[in-house]
Amino acid sequence: MKVKHFRVRVSGEHLQNDQDAINQFLTGVNVEKTATNFITGMIDYWSVLVFYSPKTEKTRETSENEKVAVLNYDELTQEEKITLNSLKHWRSEKSSKLGLPQYMICHNSELMTIAKMRPDSVDELKKIKGFGENKISRYGNDIISLLHAS
Incomplete structure (x- = not known):
C-alpha cells in the first residue's frame, strides 16, 4: 500500500484546483483508506492522506x-x-x-x-x-x- 498527501486550501481561489487534483489522482488508483485533519494557521487547509494501491485495468462492470x-x-x-x-x-x-x-x-x-x-x-x-x-x-x-x- 502506498500513501499520498494532499493539502486542500479552503480559500475560494484554490479550493476547486485542489479538489480537482485529488479527484484526478483518485481516478487512477484503488483507495484503501483515507485520513483527514483540518489545519488552522496562516492558511487554513484540509490535510488529506490517501492510502492506495495502483489501479489495474479491470474496472467497469464486473x-x-x-x-x-x-x-x-x-x-x-x-x-x-x-x-x-x-x-x-x-x-x-x-x-x-x-x-x-x-x-x-x-x-x-x-x-x-x-x-x-x-x-x-x-x-x-x-x-x-x-x-x-x-x-x-x-x-x-x-x-x-x-x-x-x-
Whole structure:
C-alpha cells in the first residue's frame, strides 16, 4: 500500500484546483483508506492522506462480488451527463451545509458511476466502488431520492 498527501486550501481561489487534483489522482488508483485533519494557521487547509494501491485495468462492470466504477466521463450518455450534473449540484450543496470539501462527500468517479448505473435502492449503491455502510447511511437516501426525482 502506498500513501499520498494532499493539502486542500479552503480559500475560494484554490479550493476547486485542489479538489480537482485529488479527484484526478483518485481516478487512477484503488483507495484503501483515507485520513483527514483540518489545519488552522496562516492558511487554513484540509490535510488529506490517501492510502492506495495502483489501479489495474479491470474496472467497469464486473462480477457481483466486485464493486463497479466508471472512470471516464466520455462513457456517459447525454442523459447520464445531465444526471451527473444534478449529483454534482447536490454534492456541492451538501458539502457547503456540512462544511466539508466536496470530495469527502463523493468523488467524481462515484458520481459518474451512479449516473451510469442509476441504482433504484440503497442496496444497489453497495455495488458502487466507494460506497460502504457509512457513506450509504449518510447519503444513500438523498442520492436515491435525487435519482427518482429526475
